[in-house]
Amino acid sequence: MKINIVFGKITEEGEFKPTPFYYDVEAKDPTILSECKNCKFLPICMGGCAAESIRKNGHPNGSGCDISKYIWKEGLKFYLACYHPRIFKETELIEILGKTPDKN
Structure with a gap:
């Protein structure tokens, strides 16, 4: 499935003209999303990727949480x-690093 996402265009004068989609993405408030509001990683990811939200939910204003949550935790x-x-x-x-770190 190919998704064509356009945030805006640059006019000949060099000015950015946003599309309504741009404002949809900017208006996302992850603090009201049930999957996000109590998540420990909310301050880091702010609701995740808009493209992932479109893939999962069909719109940019849902949770864009994916494997990154688990990567952040392990990282x-x-x-x-x-x-x-x-x-x-x-x-x-030993479980995390495979050894104890060298002491300096």
Whole structure:
């Protein structure tokens, strides 16, 4: 399925003229979406990708949550384990990193 999405056009004078679709995307409020409003990652993703929302919901104003939520979670754990290992137990560090980090 091919989706043709146009946010606007640039006039000959170099001015951006948005389409109504642009305003639909800009008006998205993830704080009222049931899937988003209590999610820990809301401040990071702000409701996810508009294109993913169109694919899932048929419009840009739904949740655009996809695999990224899980990637963020694992990526954050990996970052914290590397740079702040003292907040984890040794067994957790081995599970996340495959080893305990070198102590400097």
